[in-house]
Amino acid sequence: MEKLEKRTLKAGTNLRGEVRVPGDKSISHRALMFASLARGKSQISGLLQGEDCHATLNAFRALGVQIDSRDNSHLCVHGVGLSGLQEPANVIDCGNSGTTMRLISGILAAQPFFSVLTGDQYLRKRPMRRIVEPLTQMGARIYGRDQHSRAPLAIVGGALKPIDYSSAIASAQVKSAVLLAGMQTRGTTTVFEPHLSRDHSERMLRYFGVPLESFPGGARVTGPVELEGRDLVVPGDISSAAFFLVAGLIVPDAELLLKNVGINPTRSGIIDILRLMGGSIELLNEREQCGEPVADLLVKSSSLTGIDINGELVPRAIDEFPVISVAATFATGVTVITDAAELRVKETDRIEAVCSCLNQLGGRAEPLADGMMITGTGHLSGGQVTSYGDHRIAMSMAIAALVADGQVTIEDTSCTETSFPGFWDLLNQIRQD
Numbered sequence: 001m002e003k004l005e006k007r008t009l010k011a012g013t014n015l016r017g018e019v020r021v022p023g024d025k026s027i028s029h030r031a032l033m034f035a036s037l038a039r040g041k042s043q044i045s046g047l048l049q050g051e052d053c054h055a056t057l058n059a060f061r062a063l064g065v066q067i068d069s070r071d072n073s074h075l076c077v078h079g080v081g082l083s084g085l086q087e088p089a090n091v092i093d094c095g096n097s098g099t100t101m102r103l104i105s106g107i108l109a110a111q112p113f114f115s116v117l118t119g120d121q122y123l124r125k126r127p128m129r130r131i132v133e134p135l136t137q138m139g140a141r142i143y144g145r146d147q148h149s150r151a152p153l154a155i156v157g158g159a160l161k162p163i164d165y166s167s168a169i170a171s172a173q174v175k176s177a178v179l180l181a182g183m184q185t186r187g188t189t190t191v192f193e194p195h196l197s198r199d200h201s202e203r204m205l206r207y208f209g210v211p212l213e214s215f216p217g218g219a220r221v222t223g224p225v226e227l228e229g230r231d232l233v234v235p236g237d238i239s240s241a242a243f244f245l246v247a248g249l250i251v252p253d254a255e256l257l258l259k260n261v262g263i264n265p266t267r268s269g270i271i272d273i274l275r276l277m278g279g280s281i282e283l284l285n286e287r288e289q290c291g292e293p294v295a296d297l298l299v300k301s302s303s304l305t306g307i308d309i310n311g312e313l314v315p316r317a318i319d320e321f322p323v324i325s326v327a328a329t330f331a332t333g334v335t336v337i338t339d340a341a342e343l344r345v346k347e348t349d350r351i352e353a354v355c356s357c358l359n360q361l362g363g364r365a366e367p368l369a370d371g372m373m374i375t376g377t378g379h380l381s382g383g384q385v386t387s388y389g390d391h392r393i394a395m396s397m398a399i400a401a402l403v404a405d406g407q408v409t410i411e412d413t414s415c416t417e418t419s420f421p422g423f424w425d426l427l428n429q430i431r432q433d
């Protein structure tokens, strides 16, 4: 078995400087996928070099797409069009990446060949029925473990029929999988969702020339469509910036400028939540880049207050709850997070993982069926925690370590490569101690 990396961190004060976070993970996946499905060349820059996006890149190479890598984050994708993909010679490994597996399933469901998708031990435990069900309704044949609900998934693709699909959960992965199948299918496919989930697929498909319609409560596409190759610049990932936003707020005497961060309203729940808690976050230099809003974020140490977080705010900050829980520990009063049962089926059960880590370090966090209740203790004593192999738990605990009284040891930290290569170096760079 591979040896798991372990790190011990001590408190830091006076965080200062400019931070450039890596490219947005959701946008990077889609850029690789849609450029592969487009006709002609697309140059992509600012792409996330994390392991998750490598899984998507390797998947499209396995499907016969030529992708030249100029340097680390600049790529040229030679798109093959919707009918140019080839049957892969081997099983496609999606690694830890739910986005790779679920979105590619939507693409492969309509392709006239056989493919198999698998992933690491964590991804193979995650629920796939949510995409298997609508894609099967459209006529795809998808087989998997546990009554076709878990990977490996075997897909026998082919001509599909359009559907109107009401998703029980606000999930961009479900919405995107159905739209990607729908855009290859003759007729109109519509997806309804209970709250608006991230809309990067809709924005980027339009950017590649697809006349996709978004409306309150969902999106629709009439297929078959064609995508035209386009050059694309990926903005910094707000989910990676979130760690430095929280650090900037809870560490005394901190002031950080986070450059070039995507602030798409379907992703910016973290800014709203931290501001509602009393955090000082300014948006500077707001602009639009390839259909996505972008800004620089200036964050300064602030006194925080606990709040209730639920409803439409939850999907808008779904990946940020581990680090929000660290902010809540350093707020006055109680923070109650509900309507967030989805956290139980992320890279790990993030409700149990976050509560166990915070309690282990001397905080007070109580799991709820669909969220958690965090009492602001204003301090953590320190100790040892595990990341549960989850990149966002590892990085959240690193932020907690900045303000803990004693040392914090985090076991299993190599998983940060999933979404944030260079995280530990960046954290060291902004420490002035």
Ligand code: S3P
Residues within 6 Å of the ligand: 025, 026, 027, 099, 170, 171, 172, 173, 174, 176, 197, 198, 318, 319, 342
């Ligand atoms: C993602 C959607 C979200 C998010 C994940 C990335 C995407 O998942 O948690 O990290 O890129 O579409 P769900 O669709 O399961 O909510």
